[in-house]
Amino acid sequence: MSKNITKRSEDYSKWYNELVVKADLAENSGVRGCMVIKPYGYAIWEKMQAELDRMFKETGHQNAYFPLFIPKSYFSKEASHVDGFAKECAVVTHYRLKTAEDGKTIEVDPEAKLEEELIVRPTSETIIWDTYRKWIESYRDLPILVNQWANVVRWEMRTRLFLRTAEFLWQEGHTAHATEKEAIAEAEQMLNVYADFAENFMAIPVVKGFKTANERFAGAVETYCIEALMQDGKALQAGTSHFLGQNFAKAFDVKFTSQEGKQEHVWATSWGVSTRLMGALIMTHSDDNGLVLPPNLAPIQVVIVPIHKTDEQLEAIREEVKKITDRFKKLNISFKFDDRTSFKPGWKFAEYELKGVPVRLAVGPKDLENGTFEVARRDTLTKETISKEGIVEYIQDLLEEIQATLFKKAFDYREAHITEVNSFDEFKEVLEGKGGFISAHWDGTTETEEKIKDLTKATIRCIPIDRVEEDGVCVLTGKPSKGRVLFAKAY
Amino acid sequence: MSKNITKRSEDYSKWYNELVVKADLAENSGVRGCMVIKPYGYAIWEKMQAELDRMFKETGHQNAYFPLFIPKSYFSKEASHVDGFAKECAVVTHYRLKTAEDGKTIEVDPEAKLEEELIVRPTSETIIWDTYRKWIESYRDLPILVNQWANVVRWEMRTRLFLRTAEFLWQEGHTAHATEKEAIAEAEQMLNVYADFAENFMAIPVVKGFKTANERFAGAVETYCIEALMQDGKALQAGTSHFLGQNFAKAFDVKFTSQEGKQEHVWATSWGVSTRLMGALIMTHSDDNGLVLPPNLAPIQVVIVPIHKTDEQLEAIREEVKKITDRFKKLNISFKFDDRTSFKPGWKFAEYELKGVPVRLAVGPKDLENGTFEVARRDTLTKETISKEGIVEYIQDLLEEIQATLFKKAFDYREAHITEVNSFDEFKEVLEGKGGFISAHWDGTTETEEKIKDLTKATIRCIPIDRVEEDGVCVLTGKPSKGRVLFAKAY
Structure with a gap:
């Protein structure tokens, strides 16, 4: 096939870049650092959005929409927040173009300069807390449980499709609460x-x-995260949830009258996941043949390829296929019957393999005779011949099995790549060897964390929520530590 | 009630502005011309999105996502396009902020100036056709049927919530075709x-x-539109679909090899509707008591208000209500059982009236005894007492009836406000009298169109697709005309 991609073992990074483009997920645009998300990639993102949106609504959240632009002065109100984002802001300074004196060139109209510059939102805490001030008077107005689906811009110098782009899509939840306890519970x-x-x-x-x-969100009191491990042994932060304390309420003067009649500052959280998750999805499951998608997020769960020489054969196949696709519809199994005659079956097989469709059915004249379908699994690349009786149930079970198999494979890999180390030599050896998460004692100081980063490029991915209290000594400084943290090189 | 709004007859414009804010649909933000869409307003927009998205997919379209920013040079490539949008562009010129010398103020870093300015997209034809050049080689790559849900920015000087805002949300379809005929059929x-x-x-x-x-989209060969009529007799353009010919294909050099092996420029369409539709929805149906929502787009179709003095009574009501809400769930009827004790029934009645919930059920101890519910219709403000037997079916029918009634009322109003006139005096009289659409002969020149606009503020809303060929004379110039067009003052 012409669609060969670089092998992971040769160059993991190149494999990823090629896969994203060749599987029609995304591509670079003419705008520095901004990507185009192609229809097939966007369909996966839409499936993610739909599930997350359902989960947010089931936990009591509503969607809303806040402005794309943030006045520079708002942005500066929370000190650590502006420090965290100032270096990567796209700034709108003018509101009009005009034709230059040559009568041809289009230039920015210097007379249309904004009085105050506008920042294209890198995140929306400031504009949202400026709004919440108007929404909140009493404890009766709380909690506010709001989410926004939006685009944000962070000016990145080195970008990679999905993983790090100047513009990306995300959701950002922003909640307001009467008590610290409730806000922490929300986060x-x-x-x-x-x-x-x-x-x-x-x-x-x-x-x-x-x-x-050191790794906390700019403006947060506590940042919670979920950390995943990619096939090359590097970690990827897949989502964060922040307990913001009263920082933004104080910066934007958001108070409420408590049940006891006292004026108090509101407690806040924010939380987000982005199109970065697409990168995590691709890098966790895919292989040298292309994308591998978990059935629960695959835009096409089952593809059906007819194998025929005559129109009559195709008609007979079509009839047989319709019987099972009618049942797929009822079971909400998404499918595509690819009966295009402009492409050969072999080309189609390679195409859907590259695109990670979990199950492929093939059916030809012999299958019609025998009353069978050929069923191929994308994850294991295995094939079976299955009788048409009961095939729908078979596929329904198979999709669940593939979902479970993919999780187990990733889980086993992850478990095999969490290594406890007790010396810095061991630390470096594992990091440069098999990679993955390194579970090590740390003395709790930012200084040590930075030093380890400088020496090894590994950062503390997280302090696991369920970590066991354990007396130990810091792997670098030998100072006392109360428990292990997870280090890794990260995306 | 404290939620009284200005009457339409007193000040229609004020009524609209107050209603949008008091019904919790949207509000102005701290950013000039940009609105905050509040959760209740956004929930209506989400219902619109869901239906439109389904309809786009049923007609073969897929979603994708293109960059927020457009390089200035792209923007200039289609001459009439840049002319149309240059005056309302937000321009990004810098990519970093820094702390000023005072150590406090945050300012734009003059060293972080972009080599080429970026325009925040007012519409995406240019960036999309720059991308399509890479996607299209042969007739086999056509058609491309893509839609994007996005935010766009057009710097407006006088803004109004939903109707005219600097940033708004919309969808924009962009399709590419091998033939002119196919592109026109798509539009x-x-x-x-x-x-x-x-x-x-x-x-x-x-x-x-x-x-x-004169009113065509900047860059289009033909603009199709749907025009609606508001209760104040002003028209509102509710959606447009453009046949773009080969204009953008030529500007961005997008060619394909035809089945005959020839290199040809691609044919294009684009089409969009925006959050402006929210304004149309509000202004078409609502009344002096607040919002009136058609059931097919109401986030809450049925609200149920318990009337009770004791907790025991509330418990008994809850039990009875659960029986019907369980059935609502199965029928996909959205409902809210408002059992909050912090608000009185009268307050709740006013609240849901203001928010346009189509059907309100009230149930108190007497209803429990009699096995009845009080059913109130928002559109007619009428009440009935209905036996609990068969109430679910009754409500199911009622929702359909309300939907039909709202359409008929708006239709009758519109029909009563299309007036044929044959002289310019008549034209002005109707325009300043009952308003609405004025059906008149026009000589087909931009000059006359502009003159009528200057004299009356009325514009040609459209040349109806189904207009009857009819010889006549222009209402202003007396020159020959082949058919009537619709004039109106418009939003």
């Missing part, structure tokens, strides 16, 4: 929603944890 | 999809027509 709840989604839909096992002060 | 198909949506979901009757050259 934890949303972390669990993300973990549930990652594991049960994306088939990606994740570690739930806290970020260290 | 017409999408116009019909919009008309179907407007009439059957929004309950808004629309006139389908062509725009005159």
Whole structure:
């Protein structure tokens, strides 16, 4: 096939870049760092959105929409927030173009300069908390449980499709609460929603944890995260949920009258996942033949390819296929019957393999005679011949099995790549060897964390939520530590 | 009630502005011309999106996503396009902020100036046709049937919530075809999809027509539109579909090899509707008591308010209500049982009236005794007492009846406000009298069109698709005309 991609073992990074483009997921645009998400890639994102949106609504959240632009002055109100984002802001300074004096060139009209510059949102805490001030007077107005699906811009110098782009799509939840306890419970709840989604839909096992002060969101008191492990042994942060304390309420003067009649600042959370998850999905499951998609997020779960020489044969196949696709519809199994005659079956097989369709059915004249279909699994690349009686049930079970198999494979890989180390030599050896998560003692200081990063490029991915209390000594400094944290090189 | 809004007869414009805010649909933000769409308003938009998205997919379209930013040079490639949009462009010129020398103020970093300015998309033809060049080689790659849900920015000086905002949400379809005929058929198909949506979901009757050259989309060969009539006699353009000819293909050098082996430029369409539809929805049906929503787009179709003094009574009501809401769920009837004790029934009645919930059920101890519910219709403000036996079917029918009634009312109003006139005096008299659409002969020149606009503020809303050929003389110039066009003052 002409669609060969670089092998993972040769160059993992190149494999990823080629796969994203050749499987029609996304491509670079003419705008520096901004991607085009192609229809097939967007269809996967839409499936992710639909499941997440359902989960958000089931936990009581509503969607809303806030402005794309943030006045520069808002942005500056929360000190650590502006520090965190100032270096990567796209800034709107003018509101008009005009024809230059040559009568041809189009230029920015210098007379249309904005009084105050507008920042294209890199995240929306500031504009949202400026709005919440108007919405909140009393405890009766709380909690506010709002989510937004939006595009955001963070000016990145080195970009990669899905993983790091100047513009990306995401959802950002922003909630307001009367008590600290309730806000913390919300941040934890949303972390669990993300973990549930990652594991049960994306088939990606994740570690739930806290970020260290150094890796915390700019403006947060506590950042919770889910961390996944890619096939090259590098970690990927797949979602974060922040307990913001009263930082934004104080910066934007958002108070409420409590049940006791006192004026208090509101407690906040925010939480988000982005099109970065597409990168995680691709890198967790795919192989040298192309994309591998978990059935729960595959836009096409089953593709059916007819094998025929005559129009009569195609008609007979069509009739047989219709019987099972009618039942697929009722069972909400998504399918595509690819009866295009402009492409040969072999070309189609390669195409759907590249695109990661979980199950492929092939049916030719012999199958018609025997009353069978050829069923091929994308994940294991195995084939079976199955009788048409009961094939729908067979496929229904098979889709569930593939989903479970993909999760187990990723889980086993992850488990085999969490290594406890007790010396810095061991740390470096594992990191440069098999990679993955390194579970090590750390003295709790940002200084040590930075030093380890400088020496090894590994960062603390998280302090696992379920970590065991354990007395130990820091792998670098030998100072006392109360428990292990997870280090890794990361995307 | 404290929620009184200005009467339509007093000040229609004020009524609209107050209603949008008081019904919790949207509000102005701290960013000039940009609105916040509040959860209740966004829930209506989500219902619109869901139906439109389904209709687009049923007609073979897929969603994708293209960059927010457009390089200035792309924008200039199609001459009439840049002319149309240059005056309302938000321009990104820098990509970083920094702390000023005072150590406090945040300012734009002059060293982070972009080599080429980026325009925040006012529409995406240019960036999309730059992309299609890479996607299209042969007739086999055609048609491309793509839609995008996105935010766009057009710098408007005088803004109004939903009707005219600097940033708005919309969908934009962009299709590429091998033949002129196919592209025209696509543009017409999408116009019909919009008309179907407007009439059957929004309950808004629309006139389908062509725009005159003067009102055409910048870069289009033909612009099709649907035009609706608001209760104040002003027209509102509710959707447009453009046949773009080969204009963008030529500007971006997009050619394909035809089946005969020739290199030809690709044919294009684009089509869009926006959050402006929210304004049309509000202004078509609502009354002096607040919003009136058609059941097919109402986030809550039925609200149930318990009337009780004791907890015991509430428990008994809850039990009775559960029986019917369990059946609502199966029938996909959306409902809310508002059992909050912090608000009185009267407050709730006013609240849901203001928010346009189509059907309200009230149930108190007496109803429990009699086995009845009080059923109130939002559109007619009438009440009935209905036996609990068969109430679910009754409500199911009632929702359909309300949908039909709203459409008929709007249709009758529209029909009563299309007036044929044969002189310019008559023209002005009707325009300043009852308003609405004025059906008049026009000589076909932009000059006359502009003159009428200057004299009366009325514009040609459209040349109706189904207009009858009829010899006549222009209402202003007396020159010959082959058929009537529709004039109106418009939003």
